[in-house]
Amino acid sequence: MDMLLSLLRSMPGAISLGLIWGIMAIGVYVTYKVLDIADLTVDGSICTGACVCAILATNGVNIWVAVLAAIVAGMLAGFITGIFHTVFGIPAILAGIITQLMLWSINLKILGKANVGISARTIKVIITQLKTSNAIMALIGFVTVVIILLYLFFGTELGCSLRATGCNLNMSHAQGINTKVNKILGLVISNGIVALSGALLAQYQGSADINMGRGAIVTGLAAVIIGEALCSHISINFGVRLAGVTAGGVVYYIVYQIIVWAGLDPELLKMFAALVVALFLAIPYLKSTYFSYTPQFKAERKMRKIQARLAKKEAQLAKKAAKKGGKA
Amino acid sequence: MLELKNITKTFNAGTVNEKIALNNINLTLEEGDFVTIIGGNGAGKSTMLNAIAGVWLPDHGSIVVDGVDITDMPEYKRAKFLGRVFQDPRMGTATDMWLEENLALAKRRGKSRTLRWAITRKERDEYRDMLKELDLGLEHRLTTKMGLFSGGQRQAVTLLMATMQKPKLLLLDEHTAALDPKTAAKVLELTDKFIKEGNLTALMVTHNMKDAIAHGNRLIMMNQGRIILDIKGEEKKNLTVEMLLEQFAKASGTEFMNDRALLG
Ligand SMILES: Nc1ncnc2c1ncn2[C@@H]1O[C@H](COP(=O)(O)OP(=O)(O)OP(=O)(O)O)[C@@H](O)[C@H]1O
Ligand SMILES: [Mg+2]
Numbered sequence: 240m241d242m243l244l245s246l247l248r249s250m251p252g253a254i255s256l257g258l259i260w261g262i263m264a265i266g267v268y269v270t271y272k273v274l275d276i277a278d279l280t281v282d283g284s285i286c287t288g289a290c291v292c293a294i295l296a297t298n299g300v301n302i303w304v305a306v307l308a309a310i311v312a313g314m315l316a317g318f319i320t321g322i323f324h325t326v327f328g329i330p331a332i333l334a335g336i337i338t339q340l341m342l343w344s345i346n347l348k349i350l351g352k353a354n355v356g357i358s359a360r361t362i363k364v365i366i367t368q369l370k371t372s373n374a375i376m377a378l379i380g381f382v383t384v385v386i387i388l389l390y391l392f393f394g395t396e397l398g399c400s401l402r403a404t405g406c407n408l409n410m411s412h413a414q415g416i417n418t419k420v421n422k423i424l425g426l427v428i429s430n431g432i433v434a435l436s437g438a439l440l441a442q443y444q445g446s447a448d449i450n451m452g453r454g455a456i457v458t459g460l461a462a463v464i465i466g467e468a469l470c471s472h473i474s475i476n477f478g479v480r481l482a483g484v485t486a487g488g489v490v491y492y493i494v495y496q497i498i499v500w501a502g503l504d505p506e507l508l509k510m511f512a513a514l515v516v517a518l519f520l521a522i523p524y525l526k527s528t529y530f531s532y533t534p535q536f537k538a539e540r541k542m543r544k545i546q547a548r549l550a551k552k553e554a555q556l557a558k559k560a561a562k563k564g565g566k567a
Numbered sequence: 568m569l570e571l572k573n574i575t576k577t578f579n580a581g582t583v584n585e586k587i588a589l590n591n592i593n594l595t596l597e598e599g600d601f602v603t604i605i606g607g608n609g610a611g612k613s614t615m616l617n618a619i620a621g622v623w624l625p626d627h628g629s630i631v632v633d634g635v636d637i638t639d640m641p642e643y644k645r646a647k648f649l650g651r652v653f654q655d656p657r658m659g660t661a662t663d664m665w666l667e668e669n670l671a672l673a674k675r676r677g678k679s680r681t682l683r684w685a686i687t688r689k690e691r692d693e694y695r696d697m698l699k700e701l702d703l704g705l706e707h708r709l710t711t712k713m714g715l716f717s718g719g720q721r722q723a724v725t726l727l728m729a730t731m732q733k734p735k736l737l738l739l740d741e742h743t744a745a746l747d748p749k750t751a752a753k754v755l756e757l758t759d760k761f762i763k764e765g766n767l768t769a770l771m772v773t774h775n776m777k778d779a780i781a782h783g784n785r786l787i788m789m790n791q792g793r794i795i796l797d798i799k800g801e802e803k804k805n806l807t808v809e810m811l812l813e814q815f816a817k818a819s820g821t822e823f824m825n826d827r828a829l830l831g
Contacts, residue, residue: 411643413649413729
């Protein structure tokens with residue numbers, strides 16, 4: 240009973256973290272699902288958001304201004320990746336990795352050291368883990384605003400052309416859409432959202448750390464995948480999908496808490512998360528290959544294998560017989 | 568209207584795979600010309616259309632559309648002047664987006680895309696009327712994803728999208744080749760209708776000699792990156808497949824070897 244209570248008591252924290260990472264996952268959704276780009280900048284830009292917010296806040300800047308600055312910093316990071324990708328023709332994944340590495344140095348320069356604390360006692364933060372119920376309310380507010388803004392944006396002429404860019408480059412060019420600019424724009428929006436989640440994460444945890452973005456993309460993808468699974472049968476509405484992605488983040492952290500509570504080594508969680516993400520990413524391929532073989536094809540393949548084995552055996556026997564014959 | 572001057576394009580220059588796909592092409596179209604293009608596999612038909620569309624830049628030569636030099640204009644910018652339908656029905660539309668969203672994207676071809684709503688209610692009624700004219704029952708399926716439509720339906724929609732904003736030049740690259748004969752005939756009929764009603768200038772590549780003869784007011788034949796025949800006016804009206812084959816043999820010095828063209 241006590242055990243169960245302790246699990247329940249950890250839930251508000253899990254939900255808060257889940258919402259923060261849910262916002263991050265919305266950013267990942269914009270590049271990964273809408274733009275069809277796997278953008279690894281996010282590992283760096285989430286940390287950039289945290290660093291900018293932490294440094295400004297500890298230097299007496301209003302926390303809302305600090306969050307805004309964090310978003311702008313994230314957008315800049317996305318812009319750099321976008322330029323690498325579209326102007327210099329570097330494959331999107333590599334462009335993201337290059338920016339990510341650059342950001343590690345930049346983040347260290349911003350922070351000045353590996354870790355900077357934001358004490359909720361001395362600074363007027365928006366959310367803190369000291370007051371989880373308030374934090375959850377505020378985070379739900381953030382999530383709602385982000386989803387509404389994106390929902391409206393993707394319903395505009397520009398937003399629609401961005402979706403077309405992610406869907407069909409040929410058609411986009413033929414319809415006069417500047418796909419390079421759109422890709423940059425998508426990366427800017429995505430990394431702005433990711434940096435926002437970084438800024439919130441720093442406040443929630445009470446510190447910004449140079450290593451806090453490591454593997455963020457996997458957590459983000461996991462949330463996207465869970466979210467897609469959650470609402471793939473409910474609705475195709477874009478807003479609902481984004482809400483589902485946020486819910487995916489929450490589910491991820493609740494599962495995380497349960498794993499910790501069950502006594503599993505939380506250090507292994509990233510490994511499990513990575514494996515689960517790998518599995519889900521593999522499903523479309525597996526479906527189109529191994530699982531699309533017809534029963535007849537499978538049966539025939541089995542027969543061919545058996546025949547091959549028999550032929551091999553026979554050849555061996557024949558060889559042996561020949562040897563024996565030779566001796567005799 | 569359209570002027571191609573000395574367009575040359577070599578793929579993989581300087582390698583063993585070097586291929587002169589376009590060899591000094593010169594072509595001038597008059598306003599309202601509907602030109603059908605035939606030629607064997609690898610003759611350079613698609614390459615010529617792609618050069619006009621700006622998929623890549625020619626090695627040399629110039630392209631002028633209606634007095635505007637578009638030779639080194641990026642593909643998305645010259646889209647303002649061009650309507651395009653591709654051979655592959657998947658290429659012309661955004662399959663993950665709704666029918667009406669695709670139409671709205673096409674409606675804004677050549678215009679700047681702002682933060683205004685992608686589709687207005689008034690437009691939606693317009694689209695419904697346009698779709699009704701296709702006579703494929705699409706007017707009731709505005710919010711169906713493009714990917715769920717058949718190849719013929721998609722080509723008809725792509726055709727509509729290509730002509731919705733009147734293009735200075737319509738480029739059709741074997742846009743009926745992936746369709747069954749009945750659907751192909753329907754799409755071809757729509758093509759004729761759109762070109763006539765919009766008084767469009769068009770280039771249509773086809774593998775089917777009969778279609779090439781039956782449509783348009785001018786026919787050109789390509790071989791090994793060159794235009795080897797250019798038939799217009801009365802001569803085009805009285806053309807038959809036999810005459811075309813004979814002319815081809817004379818112009819190229821070889822037999823026309825293409826079953827698809829003969830039987831199609
Ligand atoms: N992107 C490319 N890279 C290399 N070679 C190319 C490329 N595009 C076309 N070619 C070559 O240029 C030549 C002309 O090709 P093109 O596609 O224009 O022929 P086509 O007349 O359209 O033929 P088809 O009837 O088969 O469509 C071919 O030999 C082709 O292999
Ligand atoms: Mg071709």
